[in-house]
Amino acid sequence: xxxxxxxxxxxxxxxxxxxxxxxxxxxxxxxxxxxxxxxxxxxxxxxxxxxxxxxxxxxxxxxxxxxxxxxxxxxxxxxxxxxxxxxxxxxxxxxxxxxxxxxxxxxxxxxxxxxxxxxxxxxxxxxxxxxxxxxxxxxxxxxxxxxxxxxxxxxxxxxxxxxxxxxxxxxxxxxxxxxxxxxxxxxxxxxxxxxxxxxxxxxxxxxxxxxxxxxxxxxxxxxxxxxxxxxxxxxxxxxxxx
Amino acid sequence: xxxxxxxxxxxxxxxxxxxxxxxxxxxxxxxxxxxxxxxxxxxxxxxxxxxxxxxxxxxxxxxxxxxxxxxxxxxxxxxxxxxxxxxxxxxxxxxxxxxxxxxxxxxxxxxxxxxxxxxxxxxxxxxxxxxxxxxxxxxxxxxxxxxxxxxxxxxxxxxxxxxxxxxxxxxxxxxxxxxxxxxxxxxxxxxxxxxxxxxxxxxxxxxxxxxxxxxxxxxxxxxxxxxxxxxxxxxxxxxxxxxxxxxxxxxxxxxxxxxxxxxxxxxxxxxxxxxxxxxxxxxxxxxxxxxxxxxxxxxxxxxxxxxxxxxx
Numbered sequence: 001x002x003x004x005x006x007x008x009x010x011x012x013x014x015x016x017x018x019x020x021x022x023x024x025x026x027x028x029x030x031x032x033x034x035x036x037x038x039x040x041x042x043x044x045x046x047x048x049x050x051x052x053x054x055x056x057x058x059x060x061x062x063x064x065x066x067x068x069x070x071x072x073x074x075x076x077x078x079x080x081x082x083x084x085x086x087x088x089x090x091x092x093x094x095x096x097x098x099x100x101x102x103x104x105x106x107x108x109x110x111x112x113x114x115x116x117x118x119x120x121x122x123x124x125x126x127x128x129x130x131x132x133x134x135x136x137x138x139x140x141x142x143x144x145x146x147x148x149x150x151x152x153x154x155x156x157x158x159x160x161x162x163x164x165x166x167x168x169x170x171x172x173x174x175x176x177x178x179x180x181x182x183x184x185x186x187x188x189x190x191x192x193x194x195x196x197x198x199x200x201x202x203x204x205x206x207x208x209x210x211x212x213x214x215x216x217x218x219x220x221x222x223x224x225x226x227x228x229x230x231x232x233x234x235x236x237x238x239x240x241x242x
Numbered sequence: 243x244x245x246x247x248x249x250x251x252x253x254x255x256x257x258x259x260x261x262x263x264x265x266x267x268x269x270x271x272x273x274x275x276x277x278x279x280x281x282x283x284x285x286x287x288x289x290x291x292x293x294x295x296x297x298x299x300x301x302x303x304x305x306x307x308x309x310x311x312x313x314x315x316x317x318x319x320x321x322x323x324x325x326x327x328x329x330x331x332x333x334x335x336x337x338x339x340x341x342x343x344x345x346x347x348x349x350x351x352x353x354x355x356x357x358x359x360x361x362x363x364x365x366x367x368x369x370x371x372x373x374x375x376x377x378x379x380x381x382x383x384x385x386x387x388x389x390x391x392x393x394x395x396x397x398x399x400x401x402x403x404x405x406x407x408x409x410x411x412x413x414x415x416x417x418x419x420x421x422x423x424x425x426x427x428x429x430x431x432x433x434x435x436x437x438x439x440x441x442x443x444x445x446x447x448x449x450x451x452x453x454x455x456x457x458x459x460x461x462x463x464x465x466x467x468x469x470x471x472x473x474x475x476x477x478x479x480x481x482x483x484x485x486x487x488x489x490x491x492x493x494x495x496x497x498x499x500x501x502x503x504x505x506x507x508x509x510x511x512x513x514x515x516x517x518x519x520x521x522x523x524x525x526x527x528x529x530x531x532x533x534x535x536x537x538x539x540x541x542x543x544x545x546x547x548x549x550x551x552x553x554x
Contacts, residue, residue, distance in 0.1 A: 015331060083321075087344040088313050
């Protein structure tokens with residue numbers, strides 16, 4: 001698994017993808033966080049990082065699929081998947097290797113935003129007036145969110161050999177799982193089940209983590225999403241055996 | 243290490259890609275796997291390398307069943323898939339190191355092995371280039387190198403020479419011949435000459451069924467249908483007399499003073515023709531035996547059964 005992981009991750013670093021992803025993410029989040037008056041933290045009055053953690057997921061909905069789309073689609077198109085599958089590797093080695101490489105890249109893109117924390121920490125009045133445990137919880141939350149999106153992206157990429165299709169499907173599924181359940185639960189049709197439907201969505205669990213509340217149920221929820229999605233990927237990858 | 247297939251069948255939907263084939267390749271044998279496109283060569287090889295499972299039947303590679311012990315099979319097999327897929331954005335050295343790691347090679351051993359295989363496959367001048375910048379011949383070498391990195395006992399090559407120019411063809415054949423010592427090799431091709439150049443046993447497959455499995459010379463003998471000789475005389479000759487020469491079945495007039503003599507193949511008629519020319523006091527300016535070409539036998543083996551089927 002480590003071999004696949006390091007090859008994939010090096011692949012990101014050796015191509016432009018990694019730098020474009022990190023650049024686009026930081027530009028978008030940086031503008032939202034510091035420049036655009038509607039969302040900028042400078043005139044906001046509160047020393048917190050809500051802008052990053054509220055808007056980050058929406059940037060991820062487009063950005064994560066852009067990273068994950070090539071994972072399997074490209075290998076299928078180029079035929080290299082046949083090489084990989086005839087090497088002494090378990091299917092899980094390949095899937096986990098690719099998943100983790102994508103996930104790490106997103107984490108690397110998140111890393112520079114720690115500077116935002118420092119900036120707000122210093123600018124706070126009095127200095128240091130920021131809810132540090134809350135920020136830590138939010139970072140853990142967004143990391144889990146990134147993991148879920150990466151797993152969804154990997155799944156989308158395993159369905160098709162066309163990267164554009166993989167990107168669109170992944171974006172759509174990320175959006176659906178993040179906001180879809182929440183929106184559906186507001187319909188009057190099933191008001192009695194609304195909470196249950198809401199809990200199926202990522203937003204519900206992400207929101208509570210964003211507030212710094214680390215509940216094992218939320219963590220289990222995210223891990224289940226990742227596990228379930230990657231398991232479906234394994235079935236699809238093995239479907240050449242049907 | 244041997245390679246055995248027992249009643250192997252693979253169906254895609256309603257189509258039988260491979261239909262109950264069996265063969266046994268012994269340790270150290272080099273076998274050519276011959277057949278037209280779509281005959282089931284690649285499917286058979288994909289089964290033997292654990293890429294697709296058989297619908298029914300068994301494949302044993304080096305004593306391991308591909309369905310039960312795929313990891314063991316993969317570890318001892320080197321495989322060059324059709325169309326030679328490669329990670330084009332990697333460097334040659336980087337790619338071979340990656341594949342070596344997948345086979346569990348590490349440290350100094352891995353380094354030594356990569357160097358060895360780069361030398362063996364003649365990749366030394368290209369080893370620091372990106373694979374996408376390499377010519378087709380060199381890419382093929384990289385494909386072979388990745389199949390050989392772990393010194394496999396069994397080598398499965400799917401059309402290793404397709405799409406190469408004549409010079410590259412000769413080089414790659416030489417390379418295959420060199421690396422296949424002390425290995426069990428199954429390679430597919432649709433070029434008969436290749437089989438002749440590389441190995442002595444050939445398995446011919448058509449429409450998912452084995453139509454011949456023998457030494458090449460036996461197949462050649464079995465399908466010897468007579469020989470054709472093209473003769474050209476300087477002047478007019480007596481055609482009836484030419485036709486009545488012993489061993490001559492038929493003559494066809496091609497152009498002035500030039501004939502195609504079809505012999506029954508039992509005796510060499512060329513000396514007779516030579517003597518005949520001097521009897522007629524005409525100079526013989528051309529005498530050429532047309533090989534009962536390998537292509538003809540190939541066509542014979544792979545087209546006729548289909549026609550018989552139609553007649554049925």
